[in-house]
Amino acid sequence: MANYFHRQLGYYADAHRNRVNSVMHMIGNPILFVAVVLPLSLLPVSVLGVKISAAPLLTIPALILWMAWDIIIGLAIVVISIPLLFAAGAIAIHVSILWVWVIAVGLFVLGWALQIVGHQLFEGKRPTLLDNPVQMLISPMYIFAKLFVALGLRPDLAAVLQKSSPPTPLERLHRPDGGRADVGKTS
Numbered sequence: 711m712a713n714y715f716h717r718q719l720g721y722y723a724d725a726h727r728n729r730v731n732s733v734m735h736m737i738g739n740p741i742l743f744v745a746v747v748l749p750l751s752l753l754p755v756s757v758l759g760v761k762i763s764a765a766p767l768l769t770i771p772a773l774i775l776w777m778a779w780d781i782i783i784g785l786a787i788v789v790i791s792i793p794l795l796f797a798a799g800a801i802a803i804h805v806s807i808l809w810v811w812v813i814a815v816g817l818f819v820l821g822w823a824l825q826i827v828g829h830q831l832f833e834g835k836r837p838t839l840l841d842n843p844v845q846m847l848i849s850p851m852y853i854f855a856k857l858f859v860a861l862g863l864r865p866d867l868a869a870v871l872q873k874s875s876p877p878t879p880l881e882r883l884h885r886p887d888g889g890r891a892d893v894g895k896t897s
């Protein structure tokens with residue numbers, strides 16, 4: 711499983727090099743998560759006599775998959791998912807069903823707008839999930855992988871996140887040398 715995760719993470723990393731796009735994903739991903747689980751928070755279910763909403767129950771398979779791919783990153787996603795699930799549940803309790811759907815659709819549109827604008831304006835590449843839907847599950851893992859590498863907690867993932875594709879024309883324009891690799895070189 712680790713090799714599969716590393717391949718998918720590397721593929722994802724190649725399409726997410728721009729810092730602004732990365733920040734837009736850090737904001738957009740949790741928004742999309744809440745947008746998806748919010749309507750599920752309206753569905754009551756009983757598990758072993760305990761009444762809960764369908765949201766945490768239907769989130770468990772994805773959380774298990776994330777932990778199977780990488781236990782540390784998977785557990786970090788579990789920790790972040792808990793307050794997001796509570797927030798969705800609190801919204802569902804305090805507003806009407808109509809407003810739950812209005813809020814969910816609004817969050818969904820906002821979350822995707824951030825992703826699309828990040829890719830179109832800042833990255834210059836199309837979203838990876840258009841070529842491989844599994845990439846939608848890699849996205850939150852990528853955010854935590856970058857965080858853990860930056861904090862020095864996961865040096866094993868640093869090589870996976872390293873740039874392996876040539877820079878896009880947009881990336882070359884944003885380089886300090888204006889995209890000219892020969893600046894400062896002597897013959």
